[in-house]
Amino acid sequence: xxxTLFSNARIIDPERGEIECGWLLQQRGSIVATGIGEPPAxxxxxxxxxxxxxxAPGLIDAGVKVGEPGERHKESYQSAGAAAVxxxxxxxxxxxxxxxxIDSPExxxxxxxxxxxxxxxxxxxxxxxxxxxxGKEMTxxxxxxxxxxxxxxxxxxxxxxxxxxxxxxxxxRSCNALIIAHPQDQGLxxxxxxxxxxxxxxxxxxxxxxxxxxxxxxxxxxLVEMTKARYHADQVTTATALPALKRAKEGGLxxxxxxxxxxLTLNSLDVADYRTFFKVKPPLRxxxxxxxxxxxxxxxxxxxxxxxxxxxxxxSKRLPFEEAASGAVAxxxxxxxxxxxxxxxxxxxxxxxxVLALNPANRLGLPAGRLRSGAxxxxxxxxxxxxxxxxxxxxxxxxxxxxxxxxxxxxxxLGTWVGGKRRFDGR
Amino acid sequence: xxxxxxxxxxxEQLAPDEIIAVLDLADRYANQNRQRSKxxxxxxxxxxxxxxxxxxxxxxxxxxLAGKRLGADVMNMSLQASSIKKGETLIDTALTLNAMRPDxxxxxxxxxxxxxxxxxxxxxxxxxxxxxxxxxxxxxxLDALTIRRxxxxxxxxxxxxxxxxxxxxxARSNILLLGQFDNRIRLIGxxxxxxxxxxxxxxxVYDDMAMGLKDVDVIMMLRLQRERMNGGFIPSEREYFxxxxxxxxxxxxxxxxxxxxxxxxxxxxxEIDSEIADDINHSVIGEQVEMGVALRMATLHLLAQSLNSxxxxxxxx
Numbered sequence: 037x038x039x040t041l042f043s044n045a046r047i048i049d050p051e052r053g054e055i056e057c058g059w060l061l062q063q064r065g066s067i068v069a070t071g072i073g074e075p076p077a078x079x080x081x082x083x084x085x086x087x088x089x090x091x092a093p094g095l096i097d098a099g100v101k102v103g104e105p106g107e108r109h110k111e112s113y114q115s116a117g118a119a120a121v122x123x124x125x126x127x128x129x130x131x132x133x134x135x136x137x138i139d140s141p142e143x144x145x146x147x148x149x150x151x152x153x154x155x156x157x158x159x160x161x162x163x164x165x166x167x168x169x170x171g172k173e174m175t176x177x178x179x180x181x182x183x184x185x186x187x188x189x190x191x192x193x194x195x196x197x198x199x200x201x202x203x204x205x206x207x208x209r210s211c212n213a214l215i216i217a218h219p220q221d222q223g224l225x226x227x228x229x230x231x232x233x234x235x236x237x238x239x240x241x242x243x244x245x246x247x248x249x250x251x252x253x254x255x256x257x258x259l260v261e262m263t264k265a266r267y268h269a270d271q272v273t274t275a276t277a278l279p280a281l282k283r284a285k286e287g288g289l290x291x292x293x294x295x296x297x298x299x300l301t302l303n304s305l306d307v308a309d310y311r312t313f314f315k316v317k318p319p320l321r322x323x324x325x326x327x328x329x330x331x332x333x334x335x336x337x338x339x340x341x342x343x344x345x346x347x348x349x350x351x352s353k354r355l356p357f358e359e360a361a362s363g364a365v366a367x368x369x370x371x372x373x374x375x376x377x378x379x380x381x382x383x384x385x386x387x388x389x390x391v392l393a394l395n396p397a398n399r400l401g402l403p404a405g406r407l408r409s410g411a412x413x414x415x416x417x418x419x420x421x422x423x424x425x426x427x428x429x430x431x432x433x434x435x436x437x438x439x440x441x442x443x444x445x446x447x448x449x450l451g452t453w454v455g456g457k458r459r460f461d462g463r
Numbered sequence: 464x465x466x467x468x469x470x471x472x473x474x475e476q477l478a479p480d481e482i483i484a485v486l487d488l489a490d491r492y493a494n495q496n497r498q499r500s501k502x503x504x505x506x507x508x509x510x511x512x513x514x515x516x517x518x519x520x521x522x523x524x525x526x527x528l529a530g531k532r533l534g535a536d537v538m539n540m541s542l543q544a545s546s547i548k549k550g551e552t553l554i555d556t557a558l559t560l561n562a563m564r565p566d567x568x569x570x571x572x573x574x575x576x577x578x579x580x581x582x583x584x585x586x587x588x589x590x591x592x593x594x595x596x597x598x599x600x601x602x603x604x605l606d607a608l609t610i611r612r613x614x615x616x617x618x619x620x621x622x623x624x625x626x627x628x629x630x631x632x633x634a635r636s637n638i639l640l641l642g643q644f645d646n647r648i649r650l651i652g653x654x655x656x657x658x659x660x661x662x663x664x665x666x667x668v669y670d671d672m673a674m675g676l677k678d679v680d681v682i683m684m685l686r687l688q689r690e691r692m693n694g695g696f697i698p699s700e701r702e703y704f705x706x707x708x709x710x711x712x713x714x715x716x717x718x719x720x721x722x723x724x725x726x727x728x729x730x731x732x733x734e735i736d737s738e739i740a741d742d743i744n745h746s747v748i749g750e751q752v753e754m755g756v757a758l759r760m761a762t763l764h765l766l767a768q769s770l771n772s773x774x775x776x777x778x779x780x
Contacts, residue, residue: 358575358576
């Protein structure tokens with residue numbers, strides 16, 4: 037059989053910013069043609085009648101933690117891939133905060149080999165920016181690039197030594213490498229498990245001021261101005277940090293910013309009685325900050341939504357709040373959770389797919405995240421309205437630490453195609 | 464009178480009439496404790512386990528004595544040394560203990576929320592004897608009892624809580640309890656030791672102690688922990704005492720009949736002048752310790768009563 041013809045679909049094209057009823061043809065892993073209305077007759081293709089459901093580019097998720105090497109019991113490439121395609125994520129950008137960190141070409145090659153043999157989704161590895169993510173010596177950036185590193189990040193560890201970070205940024209510039217950093221002032225945020233405010237005070241949790249994020253971002257922006265590096269802030273989650281981001285973008289710096297799905301859909305009060313599944317990094321913010329982040333996303337100030345998928349086993353979460361591990365799994369719930377913003381009238385579907393697919397693809401230079409002919413046939417078919425109740429035990433991730441357990445979300449994936457091959461069937 | 468909750472984890476779970484009931488019963492036990500024969504049989508046959516994951520001498524002794532005077536079998540477990548070092552998790556420790564079928568568990572833990580987590584996993588009643596910076600409900604109740612006995616009432620008072628509010632579970636429980644009874648609450652301390660957005664709790668915040676103490680009826684001093692001095696929260700002990708230590712000059716700002724309280728153990732010369740701590744005209748610090756035993760007897764009594772009645776109801780149905 038030669039290719040697939042999707043007809044009668046609501047086609048969401050984030051690149052043109054339009055939604056139209058029409059058809060799409062993919063052949064040999066690439067999109068060949070799209071059009072409005074009835075498709076031309078075509079022999080020998082698998083024909084899929086989408087019955088008016090949404091057809092869109094698959095999601096590209098920058099910042100997924102897979103537990104290989106070191107913590108395969110929390111998440112393997114196999115389970116992460118299965119969770120990804122079930123959630124409509126066709127490309128995962130993996131984080132190097134593994135044990136040991138992915139900081140050498142040898143480790144990177146091991147990871148690539150593992151992923152390519154077992155994973156159902158595309159995946160691109162990031163590498164650490166400093167050896168062991170210790171913030172002291174930069175990694176072999178060019179060798180890692182040649183081995184396939186898509187970007188460089190020390191993940192949630194901040195390089196506190198400004199001189200080390202400045203050198204790494206400036207060296208990375210000469211390799212045209214993208215740096216993904218976690219804007220946070222380390223001194224202020226040390227030991228914190230909540231955002232400073234009435235809730236944290238009442239619960240007696242060590243807390244960090246939102247200013248820590250602004251200070252971190254302002255510092256990074258100054259360093260980017262100094263070094264002209266390509267920089268992406270992994271999570272900008274507070275209203276107070278947004279003006280700095282705006283200024284930097286207007287000043288022409290090569291800066292983009294992301295935000296995690298949890299900071300867009302949950303706030304600090306959700307922690308309630310020390311619920312550790314809601315412990316993430318940075319900690320959940322106030323409702324005002326959440327609204328500001330959503331607003332910034334709709335205005336184009338924030339560019340990317342990522343899942344910040346962080347699998348944790350039961351043992352690391354069944355602890356007192358301060359001792360429990362941070363992070364939440366999110367690959368499978370990324371799209372339904374993001375659709376909350378669409379159903380709430382805050383983001384259009386086309387904008388949603390810009391921040392979930394097109395923008396991360398552009399930032400990483402991937403030929404995906406769009407429906408233009410010639411692009412990879414990474415596609416999802418979904419029903420944006422269908423409600424379902426999240427049951428954490430039915431997640432495909434090995435770890436079940438989702439904050440949405442028991443909640444009703446809307447949006448069901450009906451099918452996922454990676455490189456033209458059907459990888460998930462949710463009908 | 465029955466308590467509506469099985470556990471006592473925080474002040475917010477007690478309704479005002481429940482607080483009054485606990486204090487009334489504690490008053491009776493306070494009188495009984497002054498008799499030669501102090502024993503009753505309210506908890507006869509019951510097992511009370513004191514599980515302390517953090518050092519404590521006074522609170523643990525107070526709970527132990529309270530349980531014994533009510534006729535319970537009391538066992539003390541000091542856990543900072545044993546199983547935690549062996550890598551056992553809090554929940555496993557709780558399950559192990561639960562299998563030994565205690566009736567009442569008194570727990571203290573260095574992390575906020577940890578006693579609540581423990582309470583989810585056991586079948587007995589749990590009393591929070593202090594969890595991190597979160598709450599210490601029996602301390603707030605015994606403070607309320609002491610205030611009511613000294614002042615004759617628990618409302619329309621102006622109460623100052625002074626010192627390290629940020630790290631104090633005693634302060635949090637007291638703010639919640641005293642706030643339920645129409646009192647004015649003032650918090651006095653350096654901004655480095657004040658929780659964020661604390662003014663939203665319905666309190667007044669002062670960083671000038673003399674101003675904060677003006678015309679107050681009750682002064683609650685808090686212990687300044689040694690590690691705070693090394694943590695850069697204050698410049699030095701002597702500067703702290705100069706600005707926030709309770710001395711005669713600052714005390715003179717308060718009402719003439721003001722009482723001075725301290726949950727102990729005191730750092731004489733750091734947060735409180737030695738002479739004031741011993742001043743029988745103002746200090747009720749000794750009374751607080753005495754009321755501690757009576758109040759804990761009342762708490763144990765009421766929780767045990769609720770346990771008994773729910774067991775009977777279960778057997779009947």
